[in-house]
Amino acid sequence: MSDSMTIKVDYLARVEGEGGLVVRVRDGRVREVSLNIFEPLRFFEALLRGRRFIEAPDITARICGICPIAYQMSSAQAMEQACGVTVDGQLRAFRRLIYCGEWIESHALHVYLLHAPDFLGYENALQMAKDHGDAFQRGLQLKKVGNEIVAVLGGREIHPVNVRVGGFYRVPAKQELAPLAEKLEWARDAALETVRWVATFPFPDFEQDYEFVALRHPDEYPVNEGRLVSNKGLDIAVGDYDDQFAEEHVRRSNALHSARKGGGAYLVGPLARYSLNFNRLTPAAQEAARSAGLGPVCSNPFKGIIVRSVEILYACEEALRIIEAYEPPERPFVDVRPRAGMGYGCTEAPRGALYHRYRIDEEGVIRDARIVPPTSQNQRTVEEDLRRFVPLHLDLPREELTRRCEQAVRNYDPCISCATHFLKVTVEKE
Amino acid sequence: MMALVAEPKRKPKLAVWKFASCDGCQLSLLDCEDELLAVAGAVEIAYFMEASRSVVKGPYDLSLVEGSITTPHDAERIREVRRVSRHLVTIGACATAGGIQALRNFKDVNDFIAMVYAVPQYIDTLVQSTPVSANVPVDYELQGCPINKKQLLEVIGAFLFGRRPVVPPHSVCIECKTRGTVCVMVAHGTPCLGPVTHAGCNALCPAYHRGCYGCYGPKETPNTASLSRWFGGLGMGEDDIARAFRTFNAWTEPFRKESTAHER
Structure with missing residues (x-):
């Protein structure tokens, strides 16, 4: 293979949203790498101005x-903080439960439909399904269980209607959750099987020295709250985010890039959450991770697929725990x-820490x-x-190297729709 | 309508296109966990970037289009999509009505750019977010933010067999009556857009004890003025009435007129 080339992917597939990639190599050295975001702008931060706080x-x-x-959780909690209200008890647990559903749905989508085909050499999951039918079905059914949690608690899978500032519009009776518990018991086993399955994939040696950034809570795996911490000394309250992080607008991108002030790149998402x-x-989740060959810290982004699978397992167990302990609160919201x-x-x-900040007036406008979405960070x-x-x-042929570059981008499950306020892969050959 | 299956031996080619949107409506197709393989068996999924890196060249028998048109490049691209598509169906509020991003249409877009981006000259955007139908002819529009995945399967099936999709055009009110939900406006005085909103969600919000917020957009011939009078009677101010009509389907004609009538 020539030591000068440009790898170029005009439109990255199997990611959410529109982006591409360019990698320019000359004389064996990488001269340029750029993720280009051409997802069109939607101006959410601007169109929120003048809306009521309860609409966020x-x-x-x-x-x-x-x-x-x-988005519903970060915005609702920001508004509650602005108004001096805390949501706790069963309502807090219920928020954690619906969030577990979203983790299961989103992670299963990425592990099985978007990322696994990279490791096994397929163009897409449907092609993969011809040779790995059982795994494909397991992935779909796992995703479905996650979606069902969101749909039962939130009304529907996409853009649920039941979350509000202060809690929920309606909370279910205990027996409404019983069918979910049955499905979650199946899903827990399927998640364990998922961890075993992805652990057999081929992984390049690619351990990196990242600054991991994630929430950390005194006694829970972080979902809805905690302090923002890193493995390199960061330990702040969420309200101090703007003192520590800055976004920068670069020409090729409709997304804003984030960096630690006075530092550099950092990493949010499953790898960071897990390692911190x-x-x-x-x-059981710790044991599954160890059996899959992971230590307590995972610095190989290609193994993010294992970490996501471990998080699916965790989310199933946590959801079951919450359902078992659930007693309907007297009121669905405060x-x-x-x-x-x-x-x-x-x-x-x-995909990682999602930060919202709002200023509202005395009328709640x-x-x-x-x-700041995870993908731009x-x-x-x-x-x-x-x-x-x-x-x-x-040394790889260009087509193969291009695939590997795409795979490396998909390690992050980038969500370009989120980051636009974000992604394009090009590898050019000179 | 002509059936898509022109040659009995060839599977019809399905393409899924994305413009300015949240990806949720095309995700609806992947959310058909129990039907996905059947769909993939009935059609050739020829272009679907969210799901596959392989691309089959057009022309396409059925194009599903998600998202609104917001950039000069996309305005060109949707014409190209139309050119290579036998049938073009918009899916969701962005493609059908301009989406939440059409709120820019009521303001000066340059103010919006300056609020979000430090270097406005890097940004290439149109003054308005418009529905696909404002740019090219469309064969069918499926409303909803997000769309109902069962209705999506109905639309795909209908086009496969060359018949009109069966998607009820009545209001959300009818769905409340059908599922036996007590009217939140009559019983609890909760403002509800159900009377003017297109069915399709199965009256979700009232079943969750909140008023409909109009995410499926206007039904045929909605009486928005009458509903606004009711809202006023329930104590809603003009600003809030305007906001109620100005969300995910704000740029549809009935909702646009109504919100503008209450804008101060």
Whole structure:
């Protein structure tokens, strides 16, 4: 293979949204790596101005059809903070439950339909299904269980209607959750099988020295709350996010790139959550991870597919625990009266920390909004991965190297729809 | 309508296109967990970037289009999609009505750009977010934010067999009556867009004890003015009435007129 080339993917497949990739190599050195985001702009932060604070969960859900719960949770909690209200007890548990559903649905979609074909050498999951029919069906059924949790609690899988500032519009009776518990017991076994299956995939040696950033909570695997911490000294309250992180607007991208102020690229998402919170996983999830060959820290982004599978297992167990302990609260929501102020919300979307900040006035009208999705936080890290990955594999034929580059991008399950406010893969040959 | 199956031996080619959107409506197809293999058996999935890196060249028998038209490049691209498609069906509120991003149509888009992006000259965008039908002729529009996946299967099936899709055009109110949900507006005084909103969600919100917020867009001939008077009677201010009509289907004619009538 020539030591000068350009790898170019005009339109990345099997990611959410529109983006491409360019990698330029000259004399065996990577000269340029860029993820290009051509997903059109939708201006959510601007169109939120002038809306009522209670509208934020329904409006921001429309940023992403794959992880609407994440948007609903981050925005609702930001508004509650602005108004000095805390949602706890069963309502808090119920929020965690619907979020578990979204993790299962989103992770199963990525593991089985979007990423596994890369490891097994297929163009898509339907092609993979011809040779791996049982696995494909298991993936679909896992995804379906996640979707059913979201649909029972939220009304429907995509853009659920039941989440509100202060809690929910309606909470179910205990018996309504019983059918979910049965399906979750199947899903727990299927998740364990998923961990075993993906552990057999071929992984390149590609351990990296990342700064992992994720929420950390005193006694739970992080979902809805915690402090933002890293393996390199960060430990802040969510409200201090803007002091530590900045977004930058670069020409080739309709997404804004994030970086640590005074630092550089960092990584959010399953790898970060896992590596910062391994000891908060259930014993069964920890055991499954160890059996799959993972330690308490995972620094190989290609093994993100194993970590996602471990998180599916965790989410199934956690959902079962919540359902077993569930007692319907007296009221489905707590009253939230607006007051002038700032509110900050950060929750763990399937792809990583999702930060919202709002300023509202005394009438509850939104005056300013800022939303930082996980994919824009990871974009710089994705590029750095490629900058290190490509030189190791210049001996590969270009078509094969292009595939591997795409796979390296898909390690992050990038959601371009979210990050646009985000993605394009080109590898050019000179 | 002509059946898609022109030659009995060839499977019809299905393409899924994305413009400005959240990906949720095309995800609806992947969310048909129990029917996905059957669909893949009945059609050749020829272009679907969210699901596959392989691309089969057009022309395509059925194109499903998600998203609204918001950039000069996309305005060109939708013409190309129309050119290579025998049938073009819009899926969801963005493609059918312009989506939530059409809220820019009521403002100066340059103000919007400056609010989000530090270097506005990098941004290439149109002044308005428009539905596909404002750019090219469409064969069918499936409403909803998001669409109902069963209705999506119905639409695909209908086009496969060359018949009209069976998608009821009545209001959400009829769905409440059918499922036996007590009217939230009559019984609880909760403002509800159900009387003017197209059916398809199976009256979800009232079943969850909230008023319909109109995510399926206007039904045929909605009496929005009458509903606004009811809203006023329930104590809603003009600003809130305008906001109610100005969400995911804000740029449809009936909702646009009604919201503008209450704008101050």
